[in-house]
Amino acid sequence: MKQVELVNGDLRFPALMAGEGEPVILLHGFPDTYENWAVQINAIAEAGYTAIAPALRGYAPSCQPGNGDYSLYAAVDDLMVFAAQLGGRVHLIGHDWGAAVGYLACAQAPETFCSFSALAIPPLRRLPQALIKVPEQVLLSGYMQFFQLPIAPERWLKRGDLSGVESLWQRWSPDWDPAMYLDNAKHTLAEPGVIPAALAWYRSLFKVWKKEHRKARAWLGRDIATPTxxxxxxNDGCMSPRLLEHTLVESDFTAGVELQTLAGAGHFLHLEKPEEVNRHLIRLLKSTECDCSL
Structure with missing residues (x-):
């Protein structure tokens, strides 16, 4: 495994990379770091693929945009540039924000993605209506409303040894000791500008008047033609599994969709149950091989 960089304009995204073969991009979420994909990177590389996990926009000082654009539209643009740099067609795996970016990217440019694995996030297309039918999600998502406030969220996350970050990990993946994974996340989030950038992703969601928001919202209405x-x-304490009863509609996925529910796992399921998750990830990669080679 080696440290590399992916580039979009003047933004430089640190990344971990290993293996040879069809490229597989892994996108992390909040409050996490690309470094925590290491177990998946090694497993995917051993299975015969090139696995590369970049930092999301803002999660390193070198990829914090001067214009402050942390919209999902901009994040999809980053991903599309990465895919082009890796040969034009890639497999995609995303957790949390990475999964949200993946749903939009696959809806917008399905020809770019050979397969898509979404971890911990249900399909976005019908999520707004599902919130009405799964009221506990409004409570679980209360942190998103809190993150709209100025100053207070930054202070809460940074207090002590980033105890706010630790609190979210404990709440979202109960009855699990994250050990070094949490330490890795804290190390990334402690870098200059990263916590404000991470919060800016959430604040961008509510800027509905922005053209970037309108463009990304239009993609939500499209079917996904990528095997998913x-x-x-x-036990996810961030996104209620009950949301899937109202968001997972097979006809929205014209190339097929499967659901895997992991017993005893919470929000950070790929870290809690790495062998089981890796088995599912590699199975989909093997069943969707295409001409994506570097």
């Missing part, structure tokens, strides 16, 4: 699997931990 969704992996959810049954």
């Amino acid at each position: 699997q969704i992996l959810i931990g049954e």
